[in-house]
Amino acid sequence: MTAAPDLAAVRAMDAADPLRAMRSRFVLPEGVIYLDGNSLGAASPTVFAEIDKAAREEWGEGLIRSWNTAGWFAMPVALGDRIGRLIGAAPGQTVVADTTSINIYKALHAALGLRPGRSVIVAEGGSFPTDLYMAEGVAATRPGTVLKLEGVDAPAIEDLINDHTAVVLVNHVNFKSGELRDMAALTRLAHEAGALVVWDLCHSAGALPVELDRCEADFAVGCTYKYLNGGPGAPAFIYVARRHQAEARQPLSGWWGHARPFAFEQGFDAAAGIRRFQCGTQGVLSLRALKGALDVWNEVDMHAVREKSIRLADLFIELAESRCAGHEIRLESPRDGSRRGSQVSIAHANAYEVMQALIARGVIGDFRAPSSMRFGFAPLYIGYEDVWTAVDVLADILDTGAWKDERFAVRAAVT
Amino acid sequence: MTAAPDLAAVRAMDAADPLRAMRSRFVLPEGVIYLDGNSLGAASPTVFAEIDKAAREEWGEGLIRSWNTAGWFAMPVALGDRIGRLIGAAPGQTVVADTTSINIYKALHAALGLRPGRSVIVAEGGSFPTDLYMAEGVAATRPGTVLKLEGVDAPAIEDLINDHTAVVLVNHVNFKSGELRDMAALTRLAHEAGALVVWDLCHSAGALPVELDRCEADFAVGCTYKYLNGGPGAPAFIYVARRHQAEARQPLSGWWGHARPFAFEQGFDAAAGIRRFQCGTQGVLSLRALKGALDVWNEVDMHAVREKSIRLADLFIELAESRCAGHEIRLESPRDGSRRGSQVSIAHANAYEVMQALIARGVIGDFRAPSSMRFGFAPLYIGYEDVWTAVDVLADILDTGAWKDERFAVRAAVT
Numbered sequence: 148m149t150a151a152p153d154l155a156a157v158r159a160m161d162a163a164d165p166l167r168a169m170r171s172r173f174v175l176p177e178g179v180i181y182l183d184g185n186s187l188g189a190a191s192p193t194v195f196a197e198i199d200k201a202a203r204e205e206w207g208e209g210l211i212r213s214w215n216t217a218g219w220f221a222m223p224v225a226l227g228d229r230i231g232r233l234i235g236a237a238p239g240q241t242v243v244a245d246t247t248s249i250n251i252y253k254a255l256h257a258a259l260g261l262r263p264g265r266s267v268i269v270a271e272g273g274s275f276p277t278d279l280y281m282a283e284g285v286a287a288t289r290p291g292t293v294l295k296l297e298g299v300d301a302p303a304i305e306d307l308i309n310d311h312t313a314v315v316l317v318n319h320v321n322f323k324s325g326e327l328r329d330m331a332a333l334t335r336l337a338h339e340a341g342a343l344v345v346w347d348l349c350h351s352a353g354a355l356p357v358e359l360d361r362c363e364a365d366f367a368v369g370c371t372y373k374y375l376n377g378g379p380g381a382p383a384f385i386y387v388a389r390r391h392q393a394e395a396r397q398p399l400s401g402w403w404g405h406a407r408p409f410a411f412e413q414g415f416d417a418a419a420g421i422r423r424f425q426c427g428t429q430g431v432l433s434l435r436a437l438k439g440a441l442d443v444w445n446e447v448d449m450h451a452v453r454e455k456s457i458r459l460a461d462l463f464i465e466l467a468e469s470r471c472a473g474h475e476i477r478l479e480s481p482r483d484g485s486r487r488g489s490q491v492s493i494a495h496a497n498a499y500e501v502m503q504a505l506i507a508r509g510v511i512g513d514f515r516a517p518s519s520m521r522f523g524f525a526p527l528y529i530g531y532e533d534v535w536t537a538v539d540v541l542a543d544i545l546d547t548g549a550w551k552d553e554r555f556a557v558r559a560a561v562t
Numbered sequence: 563m564t565a566a567p568d569l570a571a572v573r574a575m576d577a578a579d580p581l582r583a584m585r586s587r588f589v590l591p592e593g594v595i596y597l598d599g600n601s602l603g604a605a606s607p608t609v610f611a612e613i614d615k616a617a618r619e620e621w622g623e624g625l626i627r628s629w630n631t632a633g634w635f636a637m638p639v640a641l642g643d644r645i646g647r648l649i650g651a652a653p654g655q656t657v658v659a660d661t662t663s664i665n666i667y668k669a670l671h672a673a674l675g676l677r678p679g680r681s682v683i684v685a686e687g688g689s690f691p692t693d694l695y696m697a698e699g700v701a702a703t704r705p706g707t708v709l710k711l712e713g714v715d716a717p718a719i720e721d722l723i724n725d726h727t728a729v730v731l732v733n734h735v736n737f738k739s740g741e742l743r744d745m746a747a748l749t750r751l752a753h754e755a756g757a758l759v760v761w762d763l764c765h766s767a768g769a770l771p772v773e774l775d776r777c778e779a780d781f782a783v784g785c786t787y788k789y790l791n792g793g794p795g796a797p798a799f800i801y802v803a804r805r806h807q808a809e810a811r812q813p814l815s816g817w818w819g820h821a822r823p824f825a826f827e828q829g830f831d832a833a834a835g836i837r838r839f840q841c842g843t844q845g846v847l848s849l850r851a852l853k854g855a856l857d858v859w860n861e862v863d864m865h866a867v868r869e870k871s872i873r874l875a876d877l878f879i880e881l882a883e884s885r886c887a888g889h890e891i892r893l894e895s896p897r898d899g900s901r902r903g904s905q906v907s908i909a910h911a912n913a914y915e916v917m918q919a920l921i922a923r924g925v926i927g928d929f930r931a932p933s934s935m936r937f938g939f940a941p942l943y944i945g946y947e948d949v950w951t952a953v954d955v956l957a958d959i960l961d962t963g964a965w966k967d968e969r970f971a972v973r974a975a976v977t
Binding site: 415 | 589590594596601602604605609610613617618620621622623625626627628629630634635660661662663667671687690691692695696698700703704711714794795796797798813814817818820824825826827828829830841842843844845846847848849851928931974975
């Protein structure tokens with residue numbers, strides 16, 4: 148084992164970073180090292196400019212006319228295609244709409260409809276919970292539907308997939324451990340069993356190159372407020388492979404998914420293509436913020452993002468294990484960067500308090516019950532020296548026991 | 563019949579208008595008379611200030627911490643209660659979430675669940691179409707559910723309500739004609755038949771005093787981008803009467819509707835109260851825009867709004883019939899102001915072209931297929947002289963045949 152790099156070596160990594168200039172596209176407060184871009188991405192002046200334009204000019208001056216003149220109505224599909232570029236989806240298969248939870252509902256219903264005679268949804272016990280809650284909701288509206296969970300009904304998800312399986316709902320990157328699934332392999336396995344797959348990309352879109360089309364994915368959903376930096380609660384997206392679109396049906400059949408929304412017909416007639424996965428009127432201000440965020444992504448090569456992401460997280464693990472040796476911390480994420488998203492989780496018995504102490508000193512990550520500290524590495528605005536400094540603060544908090552201050556034990560409503 | 567008022571009389575009405583000062587709370591472009599606040603309400607500096615604060619300070623500087631420090635997570639319920647004041651709902655029964663279409667889906671599912679053994683949804687053939695499309699979607703997930711429509715299965719909705727009816731889905735104000743339903747009477751009739759009612763308030767919230775609690779309404783939904791001025795595609799709301807909340811279930815059971823969303827449990831356990839009608843993460847920027855819009859409403863007496871609304875529309879009808887006499891126009895809205903929302907529809911064989919000609923001259927209303935011109939009167943920013951001028955322009959366009967210019971025949975994507 149070689150010695151961990153010193154500060155000079157770390158600074159040399161920053162100097163050689165091809166993504167370093169991207170940092171200037173974001174606003175981050177003085178004195179903050181933001182390792183929570185995996186939960187809420189940073190803001191950018193490009194986003195602020197889009198919001199100003201949408202609110203003051205398009206709404207304030209253009210008023211109702213802007214539905215046409217500013218292209219508001221066309222935005223969900225236009226922005227969907229721009230996300231498509233980042234997730235390996237050819238145009239016409241991705242639309243920005245609603246929330247991840249609601250898009251899971253649409254995708255599961257559509258997948259079950261495409262597999263009549265099969266009634267099992269396979270998912271992960273360690274899934275981000277809303278995925279499971281939405282699967283429950285779908286099952287409640289389709290009597291006979293059964294939910295089988297990895298970690299509950301079998302140790303590995305692969306063992307649950309068989310000829311009863313209609314659809315597999317799986318996270319590309321686990322929200323807690325950062326573990327990355329092999330999209331190509333799992334999709335192939337499901338297809339061999341005659342099942343479909345819904346990929347939840349919340350923790351991989353914008354974090355690493357996703358290859359939906361190449362992997363022959365069926366459906367995917369994801370949010371845009373994490374690595375894509377679309378803003379708090381930014382609208383979600385849904386991907387439906389072109390080969391499924393003509394047959395796919397989803398019950399949230401609102402007017403934006405109608406073939407002729409402005410003909411005001413009494414009966415629903417699903418639009419052709421991905422548009423049928425829209426439902427109601429979308430929030431234009433939020434869509435425009437997302438447009439600004441995606442403008443920044445236009446300049447980015449996802450492979451460069453991935454390379455830096457792995458190096459940042461590797462450095463974090465190496466420094467943390469070296470400088471916090473002697474404290475009871477444990478790596479919960481895969482050590483192998485190729486099997487990891489862009490985050491690292493570290494367990495500590497007092498993870499909540501330690502994280503509060505970190506945040507008080509400007510190192511922002513987050514806590515996940517019961518004992519995980521989660522650190523996200525957004526390669527567009529995090530540098531190697533940020534990682535160095537963050538570990539420095541973590542080591543100091545553990546060395547001094549500063550986390551034992553009683554103010555760090557107060558639980559916030561949103562953890 | 564008395565003569566229509568002259569301009570001096572109209573100006574005197576403005577001078578005596580107790581809501582006149584509210585006009586300064588809104589931005590409207592020079593030279594525009596905006597009679598489309600029933601479709602997209604006007605913007606206000608209060609809204610711009612909220613968006614700026616939410617984006618630049620809370621997101622840009624506060625980052626993930628703002629979920630707690632800026633109260634983002636609590637906003638849907640807090641804003642719901644503020645809308646509650648405008649729609650006659652005591653606190654704890656209204657939440658801002660998702661879209662009107664999606665909230666209809668939730669409400670219909672919940673209502674059907676509360677009426678086991680009944681399988682009929684009664685709705686209006688002349689409903690805003692997304693209501694019917696969502697009812698279709700609900701029926702698709704509840705085999706045996708039947709949709710009966712006023713104007714198709716019987717002339718009046720009252721004739722369709724019987725002991726097979728689980729739920730009546732009805733618009734408080736018709737989107738096209740502006741006809742106002744008697745909420746108390748129809749709710750009573752439905753209850754006497756053992757049915758529940760979902761009121762769609764899209765065209766009444768902010769337009770007139772709504773009395774959900776007093777009428778013993780069961781469910782209601784509505785948007786906030788029309789009379790409430792929340793911005794394009796602003797988030798919708800849903801009301802569930804307190805007496806139904808404990809038993810009501812809806813299948814869009816996302817993590818924001820969970821009793822303990824941050825415990826990350828595998829199984830769904832619905833939150834107590836109105837929170838269970840939330841689903842996924844909401845767009846904070848759009849919520850904050852709505853907060854700004856509702857700040858303006860804090861100062862407003864809904865009875866003063868209603869009084870002015872009726873007078874504005876009465877004046878419009880009177881002037882239009884007087885000054886456009888001789889042209890083939892026909893009033894499509896109730897003449898009796900007490901039976902009308904805050905809009906007036908006028909039929910003309912070339913309604914599309916006439917409306918385009920109006921818009922080109924700064925009088926913005928909208929067209930609804932096949933032959934309606936729809937004019938909305940938002941009492942907070944429309945004055946009596948605006949009505950005078952709008953009719954003046956309409957009369958001139960009809961007198962001169964200016965609408966026959968070929969550029970007015972070009973159909974826009976969003977009509």
